[in-house]
Amino acid sequence: MRSTLILCMALGLVSACSRLGDVGQEPEFTPTFGTNAHYAMSAPVEEVPTSPRDVNRASLWSGGRSSLLGDRRAExxxxxxxxxxxxxxxxEISNSSERSRSGSENLSIPGFFGIPERLNEELPDGASLDSxxxxxxxxxxxxxxxxxRNEKLTLRVAATVTAVLDNGIxxxxxxQEVRVNFEIRELLVTGYVRPEDVSRQNEVTYDKIASARISYGGRGQITDVQQPRYGQQITDILLPF
Structure with missing residues (x-):
């Protein structure tokens, strides 16, 4: 137990010392180089050749993505x-339940081949097998x-298509990170989208994202003050009362 306590204290000191360099400094942005979005946008684009039959050569407008009337939705x-x-x-959920049960059993042996009568003679005074x-x-x-519970959140964030699955999903x-003074607000979104759910404005609502993972939080001085200290978090886990 003593060695475990010393180990916990050492880990707490290491964690605290690792954050001493943040004193008086602004929280750093998360690097964007080397992320999945960076690799997806850096990958060479494979242009699909357009057949002459697919485009009306007599038209003044082309059917490409870069044209005035072209479809610029993410795909x-x-x-x-x-x-x-x-x-x-x-x-809002409210429920109540109530249950009650009562039971009684009574077993008596007034006569069984004369055995109860003979046993009653051997029992102490006042004892009987009648009941x-x-x-x-x-x-x-x-x-x-x-x-x-009530939740309300309104946000807009740009997302990158990092992969196209075999079925087209x-x-x-x-x-997205926004730094105000010494506090960074973070917004993270991941998930899977059907191409047909992307609107003409190249937007998709969160309720059409499968396996959506949405995180909105922050890091910095304000968030650090709002969090319990490491020692308090450890005692909350270890103390049984």
């Missing part, structure tokens, strides 16, 4: 689209519970 690795997050949800077994039981339980990843 290949490295393309960028906008994720619209508008969460306004509420839930051999008698039990009574009563139980009851009740419970009440309620849950009430787009895997997207997006991140």
């Amino acid at each position: 290949r690795m490295g393309d960028i689209l906008t994720v619209v997050i508008e969460i306004d949800e509420g839930a 051999a077994v008698s039990t009574n039981s009563t139980s009851s339980s009740g419970g009440d519970g309620s849950v009430r 787009l895997r997207i990843e997006g991140s």
Whole structure:
């Protein structure tokens, strides 16, 4: 136990010392070089050759993505689209339960080939097998519970198509960091999108993202003050009361 306590204290000191360099310094942005989005946008684009039959040569407008009326929706690795997050949800659940049960059993052996009478003679005064077994039981339980939750979040973030699966589904990843004074607000979005769910404005809403992972938080001096100290977190885990 003593060695475990010393080890925990040593780990706490190491963690604390590793953050001493952040004193008086602004939190650094997360590097964007080397991320999945960076590799997706750096990969060479494979242009699909257009057949002459697919384009009306008599038209003044071309059918390419760069034309005035071309479709600029994200559809290949490295393309960028906008994720619209508008969460306004509420839930209220209330339930109650009540249960009761009672039971009684009485077993008597007044006559069984004369055996009870003979045994009664051997029993102490006042004892008899006329009422051999008698039990009574009563139980009851009740419970009440309620849950009430309200969430509202409105955000927009640009995401990059990091991969196109074999069935055409787009895997997207997006991140955004805004630093104000000594605090960074972070927004992370990942998930899978069908190309047909991307609107003409090259936007997709969060409710059309499969396996969506949305994180909105921060890091910096304000977040650091709001978090419990390492020692308090350890004692909250170890103390049983």
